[in-house]
Amino acid sequence: MPKGKRTRIVALTRTRKKGLDSKKKLMDDLRSCLEDYERVFVFSVRDMRNAKLKDMRTKWRTSRFFFGKNKVMAIALGRTAEEEQADGLHKLSKALRGQCGLMFTNSAKDDVVDFFGKYVEADYARAGAVATDDVALEEGPLPDFPHSVEPYLRLKLGLKTTLNRGVVTLLKPHIVCRKGERMTPEQTRLLKLMNHPMAEFRVNLVAVWSKDGVVERLNPDADGEEDEEEEGSGAEDDAEDMDSD
Template sequence: MPKSKRNKVVALTQVKKKDRKWKESLVESIRDAVDTYPSVFVFRCKNMRNETFKSLRDDVSNTSRFFVGGNKLMRAALLGKESEEGLKTFAEHIVNNRDGKDDDDDDGGGGGQKQQKETKKQQRGRQNEEFDLNTTTTGIVFTNLSKEDLMQAMEAKETKDFARVGQIATETIVCPEGPVKNCFDVPMSHTLEAMLRKHGLPTKLNKGVVECVNEKIICKRGVKLSSDQCALLRQFGYKLATFKLRLVAGWEKSTGETEVFMNEDDSEEILDYGTDEEEEDRFASDGLPKSMMLPEGML
C-alpha cells in the first residue's frame, strides 16, 4: 500500500533525566527536615494513586512533609547526619522494608520430579512477590503529628480503585450466561457489546439486550490480570485495587530510639495457588461420565 500523506502530529517533548543537582537538592531537603521536625516515619504505599496521595499531602502540609525518591538515596541522606547516630538503625528500614526469603534450600538428594514441582511452585510465588514489591512505594514523612494522628490521616485516604495490568486479582469474578449486568446489577448498554466482545467476553445482541453466550470467568483470585481483564473489570465496575498507606518504622528525635510497627499487611492472607499435581490432573475426568472414560490402567 502507498504511504499515507496525511499530516501526523509528532511530539517533540522529552523527559529530562533526574540529574545530580536534583539528587543533591533532595538530600539537602531531607537533612534540613531532620533538624526541623521532631519525628520521622517510614511508610509503605500500596497501589499508588497520584491524586489521592497529593490530597493527603495537602491535608497535612502544615504539619508534615513527605519524601518519595530512591530508597538508597533517602537512606544515604539520613546516614549523612553524623550528629544523629540513632538514625542509622532507622535508615535501614527504608531499604529493608519487607522481609525476603531465600530459596537456596534445595536438597541434592533423590526425587528429581518432586524437586522440580517444588521449584516451579517457589518460582510462581517469587514472581508474585516481586510484583508486589514493584507495586509498593516506600517513602519517609517528617511530621509534628503523633503516630496515632498520622495513622488516622492515612487511613482516612484509603480508597478503592480499578486494578491495573499485572496486578494480582484479589477475588474470582464470573460473568454468568444470560443478560450481562455490572456489579450494581444494572444491564449493560447495547453500545458496549462490541467492546465487551473485543476484550474476550462471548456476547451477542438479542433485541437490544447484551447477552453472554457462555459463562465466562473474567479473572481468578491469585492470577495476574491482563489488559483485557482490566478493561472488563472497569466496565463491570469492580475495583480490586486499594490505595493504602502503612507505617513501617518511626524515629523520635527526643529519645533517639527507633520503633518498628506491626501492620496488618505483614500478616496478609497467603493466596492458595494450588499444586502442580492438581494442574496435571485437571484433564483426568474433564467432566465426562464414567461410561465414556477409559478403564484404569489404559493411560
C-alpha cells in the same frame, strides 16, 4: 534537493533523566525538614497510586511527604552514626528498603499510627495483580453496560456479545477471573467496566524517628520486596508532585 546535513530525526519519546541537581534538591529538602518537624516516619505503600498519594497528602497538609530514591534519601539522613544529620537517623535509614517514602510531621506518633492503621482506599486492580475472588458473567442481558461499549467487549476483551434491541447481551457465560490467579490486562479492564475494584491502597508505617534520637520499629513485615536496583523507580517525580504547592 539533497537533505541538509543538519537535519536530524529526534524521537519525541526520549526523555532526559534527572541528574545531580534533582538529587541535591531532594537531599536539601529532607535536611531542611529535619529542622522543622519533630518526627520522621518511613512508610511503604501497597498498590501504589499517585492520585491516592496526593489525596493522602491533602489529608495531612501540615506534614510533608517525600518519595525518592532510597539511596539518596539515606545519604540525606545519614547512613552511619558519623554521617547522620541528627542522633539516631542512621538507624532510620536502614529501614529504607523497597518502595517506600518519608513522612515529616509534628503530629503525635499515636495519632499517625491510628490514622494509617485504618486508612484503606479501594481501587481497580492492574495487570499482573492476583484476583481476590471469583468473578463471572452469566449468559443473557448485561444492562449495566452501555450499548456503545459492545464492540469493545467483543473485539478487544474477547466476550461473546451482541446487541439485542439496544441491550448488550452475552451469548455464553464468561469467567472474568478466578481467585488466586494473576490477571491479564483484558481481565482488569473488564473488572473496571464492571465497577469491581480488587485492589486496596494502604500505607504501612515501618519505623519512626523522634528528635530525642529514638527510633522505633513499627512494622518490620511492611518492608518493600523490590530489588535494590529497582527501588524507588520513578519516585523522584512523585516526590515533586506530592510536595509542590
